Amino acid sequence: MKRRLLLALEFVAITASLGWLWIEWGRDAYVGAFVWAATPVFIVLGVRQLEVQLIADHFINFVPFLALIIVTPRLTMKRRMLGGLIGIAAILAGHILLSAVAYLAKSRYGLTAKAFTTLFPAYLLNDSLPFILWAAVAWSQVKLLASRLPFGNISTSKVESGSARPRDSSESDNYSGHH
DSSP, X not given: OHHHHHHHHHHHHHHHHHHHHIIIIIHHXXXXXXXXXXXXXXXXXXXXXXXXXXXXXXXXXXXXXXXXXXXXXXXXXXXXXXXXXXXXXXXXXXXXXXXXXHHHHHHHHOSSHHHHHHHHHHXXXXXXXXXXXXXXXXXXXXXXXXXXXXXXXXXXXXXXXXXXOOOOTTOOXXXXXXX
């Protein structure tokens, strides 16, 4: 319990520190670098204007990704660095996609509810991407964590005659729930 609490406190401290750095310095620097780096891609995609007011707040998703990569125990340095770099590149690609969708939504619907409805799936993907990427980088740790959850050892039931029912612990088929 003490170890989990320390890990949670470490995550909060790193996230708060990275969040503060992002807000004070990173956001403006990133938007400038992003516009410069992504402009050739925008030209190819036909994006004529970066809709910063619609998307800049969603660029912060680097913070939880980096915090999770830093605090995840038992990741090798190679996996941490390589996964971090690939994750950052994927998040950048997600920002380019989000920017393109924002441009299309605003140019087609203006600043209306329909534009937001069009943007919502892109926001959702963008905002969940750090956690998906972290789970991919730290897959062995995620599996270990999941196996320790109260429902982590539930066996999957076989589907027979169109219905499935949960197994009870007295039923056995030599499956322990672990791989």
